[in-house]
Amino acid sequence: MPIAHIQGKQLIGADGSATNADTFVATDPATQAVLDPPFHEASSEEIDRAMTLASESADVFSNTSYETRAKLLEAIADGLMDAGQDLLDRCHAETALPMNRLQGERARTVNQTRLFAEMIREGSWVEAKIDHGDADRSPAPKPDVRSMLISIGPVVVFGASNFPLAISVAGTDTTTALAAGCPVVCKAHPAHPGTCEMIGKIICDAVKATGLPAGIFSLLQGQSHQVGHSLVEHPATAAVAFTGSIAGGRALFDTANRRPNPIPVYAEMGSINPVFVLPGAIAERAEQIAQAFIGSLTMGVGQFCTNPGLILIPSGDQGDQLVQSIAQHAAAAAPGTMLHSGIHDAFTKGVARIKDTDGVQLLSQAKGPREQACCTIAVTDFAVLQRERSLLEELFGPCSTIVRYENANQMIEVAQALEGQLTATLHGSDSELSEHQPLIRSLQQKVGRLIFNGFPTGIEVCHAMVHGGPYPATSDAHFTSIGPAAIKRFTRPLCFQDFPNDYLPAELQDANPRGIMRMVNGVFTRDQ
Incomplete structure (x- = not known):
């Protein structure tokens, strides 16, 4: 997408929007030159519209097939590559990161997105568990109990400043939330808003190409802290992902905990890495x-x-x-x-x-x-x-x-x-x-x-990676923000007791039609 096509508007589902007269601009860190165009600050009405669309599309999206979600992620990966040099040029202008670094970061972003697609398509990530009932058990019958992970609902993602491709609009937080079946409303980082808009349009195009509801992805711009806090406060928001400073992450965490119904904030914050x-x-x-x-x-x-x-x-x-x-x-x-x-x-x-x-x-x-x-x-x-x-x-x-x-x-x-x-x-x-x-x-x-006998910079995106740690490194040490296991942040376990087999999710049915790895009566198996 040529830089001239950047409009400085919010992307709310399939529509562009600019109802707020307040604007800000990006600058080239190396020259301090102002970069066109100006970007409109998201209004309260636009924030509500994006979150409402996300909420309205959540049920449909959570019940889409894993194959459809995998194809969505693959379409995003293809779009990042198809954007070509234009995307890298804009990102370089807004961040001053060298071109070889940006080429490598885009490759990482594309590769991790395809890795998440493979994980979703395989299906065992739902951690299905089955404990068969026993009506003859004494002194009380044993119920049939089965559980798996399900999506939690709309997720608000805050783009990071230091990884404008890999931990931003199309980064791990967005892709794992989409993989889990959660709509995403992304808050663009104000230091590279043009890059964010270009990637946001790639995701919108991928959503359209896979026939999914447009409301599963929106992108909002804003320099003010109020945009972020309004997103966290919105009653449709189910979880928040943030990468940045301790002060910023803690502020969002505190806002989330003041809500009538507190929600998790997965914030990756400060570390000196001794x-x-x-x-x-x-x-x-x-x-x-x-x-x-x-x-x-x-x-x-x-x-x-x-x-x-x-x-x-x-x-x-x-x-x-x-x-x-x-x-x-x-x-x-x-x-x-x-x-x-x-x-x-x-x-x-x-x-x-x-x-x-x-x-x-x-x-x-x-x-x-x-x-x-x-x-x-x-x-x-x-x-x-x-x-x-x-x-x-x-x-x-x-x-x-x-x-x-x-x-x-x-x-x-x-x-x-x-x-x-x-x-x-x-x-x-x-x-x-x-x-x-x-x-x-x-x-x-x-x-x-x-x-x-190594050094901490350079994170391998793989199943065993843990990018997290006790507070204040992160707000919740139980999770990683890098690698396929990051999907667990946007899921919760749901248990079915004594449900008829035909009315269970495929992952929990006796025949195991998806052929996933499950724990059955305490033993891991892919068998029926």
Whole structure:
């Protein structure tokens, strides 16, 4: 879709709408040039219309075949590729992300959408369970009990700033909600509204092509927080998915819990993703660790939720060698343009706060233009970290603090002081893992993903992936926001007791007509 076709309107089902005179514009982060066209702020009437359409289409959509939903997702994937260079060009103009990154992100988005289609078509994701009744059981007959996951209703999705393709309008939240049979109303991110509109139109076209009700997808624009809160407050909203700051996620969470009927908010928020370097790893590969650490820290100008913002390195000569190597790689790292001025301003203030902290030394800072973010490394020791807990707060961008530790007990104390994290990383030898089990056990209570001899940036989209963690990494540590298991956020279990076989969903009927994996009397099987 050529950029000239972007209209700056809401997409409400199959219709464009612009009833609010208030508008905003996107800007190029690299040049600050204003990008056409202006975008209309969603009005309260438009919000209500989108949610009402979603609610009216929910029953029909939830009862569509899995094959139809799979074809919808495949049509979205095809549309993302058919959009060609126009989509990437607009996304680059609104985010300053390099073209090779956007090409890779689109490939990830397309691949994960097709993966979800395969999962839906196979069908075992509904977690069907059957416990046969026994009328002769004594002292009381046993009822026939069967259960499976069903869709929960309209989902509000907030697009993320740092992944304009993979965690935005056509990202995991939208595709897993659609896969579950839930209508989606997406709140476009105001930093890349044109990209959002282009993708929104791709989804609308896919909905039409598969013959589904137009109301199962709408896209609303808006800079004001009120648009988001109104969506969360709407009585038709059944769940919310959000990726962003702790403040933003918590505000939506609180709004959802003030409703007469509270709803779940699945918010992926803040994390510093600590890295613990054990002595054996330094002896084996200090230079490789330093190079890979800076590569992870500066990936995407540090604008990843899995960015390693804290690294613990032992004191002593070997640790000194690693610190020096990290400083050298940091000084040589290229600066980069951040996604928008708000993120850049927050990063600049955060670096200044760390620099001014008593007992913290700014070890290395790459050189670059003032309007760009430069890789920054600070260093301190365990005693200062104990006193200055602000060093354990997330700073979104290419900045990390080195903490020098004296012994294993200090590492454990740091682990215990952490808030919930998406990830934690250990670098060491196999034998060192056996020596540091108390540290590993402490970290297991704090994170969603524990990494050995790697770095947290780069998330494999697969069935076993967990992208989540205890609060404030996420608002609910029971779920992942990446990978096929993310569909569970938009479902709930429903139990049928003593229902006639012919009136049960196909997934629970005795003959197992869909051939899915089920638990029957406690045993997993695909048999009838």
